[in-house]
Amino acid sequence: MIDTLFPNGPWHYLAGGLLIGSAIGALYLLAGLVGGLSTFFSASLSWVSRLPALQQPKLLESRDWRLAYATGLVLGGVLFAVSLGQFGASTRVPPLVLLAGGVLIGFGARLSDGCTAGHGICGLASLRWPSLVAVITFLSTAIITAQLVAHSGLLP
């Protein structure tokens, strides 16, 4: 049963999830900050774009810590790679698919005001029912899209 559901074992998933929850929980308890990630992109664009939608106070006020947070994420990846002694991962998903998916992700996350971390972890941890609706919605369209792509043979 466990082998069927988790062919690579369950423990690294659970440990990783607990670490992620601890990071988001600590950011909240220490600094009072809600650690979603999609706003990082809009907040960073506020440095280079004069668009009114990208110059909102909430982006300007939070862009410094969001940049530090994203830098930390990269650092966490580096620490993991170093501790494992492996550096230089890659993916079989083709560049254009990554780019197209990225555009949809960036557009949708801004429209929805949240991503897998913002709605999926912070929103659910805040017991916000709109976030639950968002999570169910993006999980549904993601599963449908991934299944369609898999059956179309577009991706390995």
Add this chain to the structure above:
Amino acid sequence: MSRLLIALVCGAVFGFGLSLATMTQPEVVLAFLRFTDFGLLLVLGGAVIVALIAYQIGPRLLPRPIAGRFFEKRQTPFSRRMVIGAAIFGAGWGLCGVCPGPAIAGLGLGNLDLLWALGGIFIGAWLQARFFGSSDAQTR
């Protein structure tokens, strides 16, 4: 401790967790969405349980954050645009198996392919702001 340092350290723990959980590999996310490996549910479940405790107990026990002024609240109201946005986000996530956090953390693992996804996310966010930015529901 400044909030920048806190954000940096918490970000590093987040990135380490994402890497340990192999969420930085689009193939693992796609395996979940194709129902061949349900590990993502353990990642999400584990993260939500710990964050839930902090979010629910913190403001009840502490007058203010340990090194901050006040506890932020997520207040995205329910709206049609929020649901449509989530649907579009999910389509992109299902297409390429990447979401914002893993795309950033994966760079640290040396996976430079993810720059394509990161570039796409910036472009998508800019397009939304440029052509649909007048309606304002950005609360975080």
